[in-house]
Amino acid sequence: MSKTKRILIDIDGVLSNLTEAYLARLRKDYKVQINKVQLTSYFKEENIVSLTGLTEEEVLRPLRTPGFFQNLEPKNGAVLAVKSLIRKGYDVCIVSALMSKCPGCAGEKIEWLDKYFSMIPEKNVIFAYRKNLVVGDILIDDAIHNLKDFPNLKCVFDAPYNRGFKGDLRLRNWKKAVEKIEQVLNQK
Numbered sequence: 281m282s283k284t285k286r287i288l289i290d291i292d293g294v295l296s297n298l299t300e301a302y303l304a305r306l307r308k309d310y311k312v313q314i315n316k317v318q319l320t321s322y323f324k325e326e327n328i329v330s331l332t333g334l335t336e337e338e339v340l341r342p343l344r345t346p347g348f349f350q351n352l353e354p355k356n357g358a359v360l361a362v363k364s365l366i367r368k369g370y371d372v373c374i375v376s377a378l379m380s381k382c383p384g385c386a387g388e389k390i391e392w393l394d395k396y397f398s399m400i401p402e403k404n405v406i407f408a409y410r411k412n413l414v415v416g417d418i419l420i421d422d423a424i425h426n427l428k429d430f431p432n433l434k435c436v437f438d439a440p441y442n443r444g445f446k447g448d449l450r451l452r453n454w455k456k457a458v459e460k461i462e463q464v465l466n467q468k
């Protein structure tokens with residue numbers, strides 16, 4: 281590699297199983313069944329309110345429960361893929377937005393990263409709403425609003441709410457993700 285390439289990776293819905301864990305909590309706490317495919321717009325409380333008839337306060341309660349973000353599971357293969365990208369010499373940075381309506385998530389996200397992704401140095405963790413302002417060769421994210429203004433390669437981590445967006449690469453999961461990411465980076 282001539283110049284070290286920087287890979288920016290989102291947490292929620294990319295490295296972590298936020299959506300699955302959240303829908304499970306809605307089932308458990310309110311007995312409402314939502315299937316992931318029903319989430320046709322990005323994970324937003326208005327979307328869940330309209331699907332369930334719950335109030336905004338009720339919809340946010342699971343996310344505000346202490347330990348929710350800390351107890352998420354990494355997606356299958358995510359830890360190995362990140363280790364492999366670092367081993368290959370890429371500058372891997374986390375770029376995650378904090379949820380202002382769930383202020384406790386900040387500390388929990390840091391602890392979660394330390395538990396599963398301690399191979400990523402603390403200085404490579406960036407909390408940002410406007411991810412397009414962060415300099416990187418590729419952004420791996422599930423939210424269209426983050427990807428659409430990003431100036432370099434856009435890698436969409438597949439979810440029902442982002443199927444209308446093309447991007448430069450779509451990852452359905454972390455299987456063979458490293459090869460696919462390298463392929464688009466090398467075409468650049």
Ligand SMILES: [Mg+2]
Pocket residue numbers: 290291292293294421422423
């Ligand atoms: Mg996300």
